[in-house]
Amino acid sequence: MGDSINYLLNNVVFVLLPLLFYQLFLREEDVTRRNKTFSKFFFVLVCSLIVTMSFPAPHINDFDYDLHIIPVIITFLYAPILSGISVVLITIAYSTYIDPTGILMNVVNYSIAAILLLLLKRLYNHSSHGRKVLLLSGFYMLLATSRCYYLYLSNNIDQLIFQIYLSTITWITLMFVVYIIENMDKQAKMKRELQNIEKINAVSQIAASVTHEVRNPLTTVRGFLQLLRESNRLQNKEKTYIEIAIDELNRAEYILSEFLSLSKPKQGKYEVIDIAQTIEDISMIMKPYATSTKVAIVTSIDKPLKIYGFKYEVQQVMLNIMKNGIEAMEDGGKLKISASHKEKKVEITITDSGRGMSEKELENIGNPYFSTKPNGTGLGLSVTFEIIKRMGGNVIFRSEQGKGTSFKIIFPTAYQN
Missing domain, CATH: 1.10.1760 (Arp2/3 complex 21 kDa subunit ARPC3)
Known part of the structure; x- marks a missing residue:
C-alpha cells in the first residue's frame, strides 16, 4: 500500500x-x-x-x-x-x-x-x-x-x-x-x-478643478438661449434648434453635477431616514417617465425602514438605479422594487426585465466612463456606488442576458432609543 x-x-x-x-x-x-x-x-x-x-x-x-x-x-x-x-x-x-x-x-x-x-x-x-x-x-x-x-x-x-x-x-x-x-x-x-478607485480619484481631481469654471459659462449660454427662444422673429424650426441646444446644456449640467458629487461628498452628521418613504416618493416621481416607456413600477415595501444617511444622496441612489432599470426595458416591462428588514439590515432589491448584461459588462459596471447606453457616461452608477459605500452599505448585482438585471442594496439599520 x-x-x-x-x-x-x-x-x-x-x-x-x-x-x-x-x-x-x-x-x-x-x-x-x-x-x-x-x-x-x-x-x-x-x-x-x-x-x-x-x-x-x-x-x-x-x-x-x-x-x-x-x-x-x-x-x-x-x-x-x-x-x-x-x-x-x-x-x-x-x-x-x-x-x-x-x-x-x-x-x-x-x-x-x-x-x-x-x-x-x-x-x-x-x-x-x-x-x-x-x-x-x-x-x-x-x-x-x-x-x-x-x-x-x-x-x-x-x-x-x-x-x-x-x-x-x-x-x-x-x-x-x-x-x-x-x-x-x-x-x-x-x-x-483598485483600478476603479484610481479612476474615481482621477475623475474627482478633474471635477474639483473644472466644474465651477465650466458651469458659469453654461448658465450664461442657457440664459441667452432662453431669451432668444422668446423672440417672435424666429421660425418654429429655429426654435426647435434652440430647444435641442438647451436640452444638451441641461445634459452637460447633469454630467457636471455627477462630477461634483464624486469630488465633494456631502459633509456633516448622518440623519435618520425612512428609506421606505423615500422609495415610495422616488417611485411616484419616476412613474410618468416609466409610463411613457410602457414600464410598470411594482413595489413591495415594509414600513418603516430606518437607515443613516443624507436624504438627498439616498434619493439620488434610488433615482439612478430606477432610471437605469427603466431605460434597460426598451420594449416595456416591469420594474419590481422590494424593501424589507433582514437580520439587522435593510435590503432593497430593484429588478428589471430588460436586455440584461454580459459578464464582461457586469465586471465593468460602476466604473467611470463605462456605460451600456450609447450616450451614457457611467458616472451615475459610479456616484451611486460611492454613496452606498460611504453609508456602510453594499451592492450585489446579478444579470442574465435576455432576462434582466437585479440590484440588491444592503444598508445597516438605524437604531433609535
Missing part, C-alpha cells in the same frame, strides 16, 4: 503543478476563463487530466486509481458548460484508449457525474466561499461514500481501506485547488477595485 500512496502523492503534484504554472505564467482574466470554452485554463486542466490518468496508482487485483476526477470537477464548476462536457468526452476517450473493455461503464459513470455537476454548478456559482466548500465536499463525499459502500458489500476490505485513503487525499487536494482558484479570483477582484 505504501507504493500506491506514493503514486497518489505524485498525482497530487500532477494536479497542482499545472495550476500553479497557470497562476504564475498563463493567468487570464477571470471573465475570459468563465466565458471562453477553450481558454488557457481549459488546456491546463486537460494536461492535468491526461497526466494523472497516464500515471495511476496500481493496487490490488490490477485496479488503478488516480485523481483525474479533480480536473473534471474543476472544469465544470469554474469554466463554461461546454468546457466541462469536452473534458468528460476527453476522459471517456482516453479511458477507452487505456482499457477498451470498460467503455460502457465509463460512459454511464461519467454521464451521471456530468449531470450531477451541471446541477451543482447552478448552486455553486452563486454561493459564498464557505457554502462552496460545503457543496463541493458534500458532492465528493457522496461519490466517495457510494464507492466505499460498494466495496464493503463486495467484502473487498483491502480495497475499501485504500479507497478511504484515496478519498481523503482527493478531498484535501480538491479543497486546495478550490482555494487557489478562489484566491486568484479574489486578487483579480481587488485589482479591478
